[in-house]
Amino acid sequence: MxxxxxxxxxxxxxxxxxxxxxxxxxxxxxxxxxxxxxxxxxxxxxxxxxxxxxxxxxxxxxxxxxxxxxxxxxxxxxxxxxxxxxxxxxxxxxxxxxxxxxxxxxxxxxxxxxxxxxxxxxxxxxxxxxxxxxxxxxxxxxxxxxxxxxxxxxxxxxxxxxxxxxxxxxxxxxxxxxxxxxxxxxxxxxxxxxxxxxxxxxxxxxxxxxxxxxxxxxxxxxxxxxxxxxxxxxxxxxxxxxxxxxxxxxxxVLVSSDMVITEPVPALIQQLGLARGQAVCDLRTFVHYWRSTPDGRLMLGKGGNHIAWANRLHGYFDQASAYRGQLQAAIARFFPALAGVPLAQSWTGASxxxxxxxxxxxxxxxxxxxxxxxxxxxxxxxxxxxxxxxxxxxxxxxxxxxxxxxxxxxxxxxFPPEPLRWPGAMLVRQAIRSVESAQDAGRQPAWLATRLAALASMAGKADR
The missing domain is CATH 3.50.50.60 (FAD/NAD(P)-binding domain)
Known part of the structure; x- marks a missing residue:
């Protein structure tokens, strides 16, 4: 829906x-x-x-x-x-x-x-x-x-x-x-x-x-x-x-960006130092990005989750995010003080x-x-x-x-035409995820995953 x-x-x-x-x-x-x-x-x-x-x-x-x-x-x-x-x-x-x-x-x-x-x-x-x-x-x-x-x-x-x-x-x-x-x-x-x-x-x-x-x-x-x-x-x-x-x-290539936003917690946002409204991004390929709202919510998103076959703008891009759980886990990782704060909504959109x-x-x-x-x-x-x-x-x-x-x-x-574009993009996406998962854990990424992930560099970071 x-x-x-x-x-x-x-x-x-x-x-x-x-x-x-x-x-x-x-x-x-x-x-x-x-x-x-x-x-x-x-x-x-x-x-x-x-x-x-x-x-x-x-x-x-x-x-x-x-x-x-x-x-x-x-x-x-x-x-x-x-x-x-x-x-x-x-x-x-x-x-x-x-x-x-x-x-x-x-x-x-x-x-x-x-x-x-x-x-x-x-x-x-x-x-x-x-x-x-x-x-x-x-x-x-x-x-x-x-x-x-x-x-x-x-x-x-x-x-x-x-x-x-x-x-x-x-x-x-x-x-x-x-x-x-x-x-x-x-x-x-x-x-x-x-x-x-x-x-x-x-x-x-x-x-x-x-x-x-x-x-x-x-x-x-x-x-x-x-x-x-x-x-x-x-x-x-x-x-x-x-x-x-x-x-x-x-x-x-149509790629989703998925977002969640918390209920208002202005006191916690103030304590975190985010009340001035600065935009924050990490430096991975599929970036995490966040910012506060004037009423004291935290919005956090992540790019590069869903890739559309043949660039079809289907219903996925107009629904609650399928990655809500992962985004909530990211909030808990980056902001332990917000781990228990309820989410007001999740959503997604096509980039x-x-x-x-x-x-x-x-x-x-x-x-x-x-x-x-x-x-x-x-x-x-x-x-x-x-x-x-x-x-x-x-x-x-x-x-x-x-x-x-x-x-x-x-x-x-x-990009390559279909039917090459989607499987190629999915292969690169999975390689990026593998590399970033290893880096988050302090491990050395696999050589092949590193080489495949590098193919995404021509399109730059997933900026917000």
Whole structure:
């Protein structure tokens, strides 16, 4: 049985705005955006700000915030720890620009929310990355040294006591801290963006799933009860993209991220040192990530649990987590003081993990005036705002750093096709689990498992 994730339940309970109706009949528009999550709404808002007289329509198949945008962990993380990968893929100049842009965007999102009265629970408490086993120590040394070399390193090394104090767990060591990060309630942000977009004149229709997409002299987007005819369109469907558009089927792998959240225990959260809202990640491939909420809960998640055959967005991704017990055990391991605290809910969501670990954008293959963005790889709270800037620039026909970026050239790498992709991904996943289990126990991992696990490095860490 499907369920609304915890964040969306909270957001809807606090909401005062009237519901967005489903699309009925035919609408004329300058731009039609399919997908009412972070990417679609940021694109709509930024485009409407630049062209106030444009008619912009957003179609959402369910409720805005019901997908990945409203069910992720809410950690505001940047591309700074991916600097070496960015350099390899895009060159040093573009890598530096993207790191700086992602760090600035943390503060831009906060400023936008304050300007428009969006209470998304934002706390700019920074981010802590730390080792949760001896084998993880030194994981970030190379990238931080490279950032130091170009004068762009905002990360500060932490001594043992400060690592524990900021990370909230005595299981952590060798930590680093950046102030350019934080956390928020993601569904409150999505619903706030919905309110702002509607106030600007964007027409948003929920419960309006796209049935067909056609392109002739104009783009026609059909739903069960209506149609939008537009000059241009954007597909911002996140994990639904690869199954909907077979041209992109091998560009991503759908991987679950599973989360649990405790009942409120503000006194314990304060004692753990997590009350400032910092985002915390360990340094394994399938990371543990956690943060507190303003009302004193602990949210903990872990990526890389379920992998979808042929990228089918089936019911698993819309249910309580099958890994609730393992996540509860992780809370007990990292935070013994919270071991007896009841869980309020568990949930899961689909992450469209690209072969590079970075998103990609461009003109949808086979079309001329339909753009798309996808592949955030579990690190989209901040990056979707950057994606909105890029897609808006494409819609506006601008010649700027975003439209010239290699990010706008589509996927730079592919996964093997099915039936090879799923068994290969499962083999690598099991190898990663074997290696990390051995490392957690202080044992030497098996040689073959180590070699197979290394294949995941091309897609980077399972960031939040």
């Amino acid at each position: 499907s369920q609304q994730a915890f964040w969306l339940q909270q957001a809807l309970a606090a909401e005062l705005q009237p519901p967005s109706p489903p699309l009925q009949g035919e609408q004329q528009a300058d731009v039609c955006i399919v997908g009412g999550g972070f990417t679609g709404l940021w694109t709509a808002i930024l485009t409407q700000q630049a062209q106030p007289h444009w008619r912009i329509v957003v179609l959402e198949k369910d409720l805005c915030g019901s997908g990945a945008s409203g069910r992720n962990g809410g950690c505001m993380l940047t591309w700074s720890t991916k600097y070496l990968s960015l350099c390899q893929l895009y060159g040093a100049e573009e890598a530096g620009r993207l790191v700086a842009a992602s760090e600035q965007t943390v503060f831009d999102i906060d400023r936008f929310c304050r300007q428009h009265g969006i209470d998304a629970g934002i706390r700019l408490g920074g981010a802590v990355y730390a080792a949760s086993s001896a084998a993880q120590a030194g994981t970030l040394d190379g990238v931080l040294a490279a950032l130091d070399k170009v004068g762009s390193n905002r990360w500060q090394p932490l001594d043992a006591a400060t690592t524990v104090a900021l990370g909230g767990s005595a299981a952590l060591q060798h930590g680093v801290f950046s102030p350019a990060a934080g956390s928020l309630q993601p569904a409150l942000l999505v619903r706030g963006l919905l309110r702002v977009a509607r106030a600007m004149g964007v027409r948003v229709y929920e419960h309006s799933a796209m049935t067909t997409l056609q392109e002739g002299e104009q783009v026609r987007v059909h739903t069960a009860q209506g149609c939008v005819q537009a000059r241009q369109a954007v597909m911002a469907l996140n994990a639904a993209m690869p199954r909907r558009f077979g041209q992109l089927a091998d560009s991503v 469209d993990r690209s072969a590079t670990g970075l998103p990609f954008f461009g003109v949808l293959p086979g079309y001329r005036r339909v753009f798309y963005g996808m592949g955030y790889s579990g690190n989209g709270v901040v990056q979707c705002h950057l994606g909105g800037q890029l897609l808006s620039s494409l819609l506006l026909g601008l010649d700027n750093a975003w439209t010239r970026s290699p990010l706008a050239q589509g996927p730079l790498a592919q």
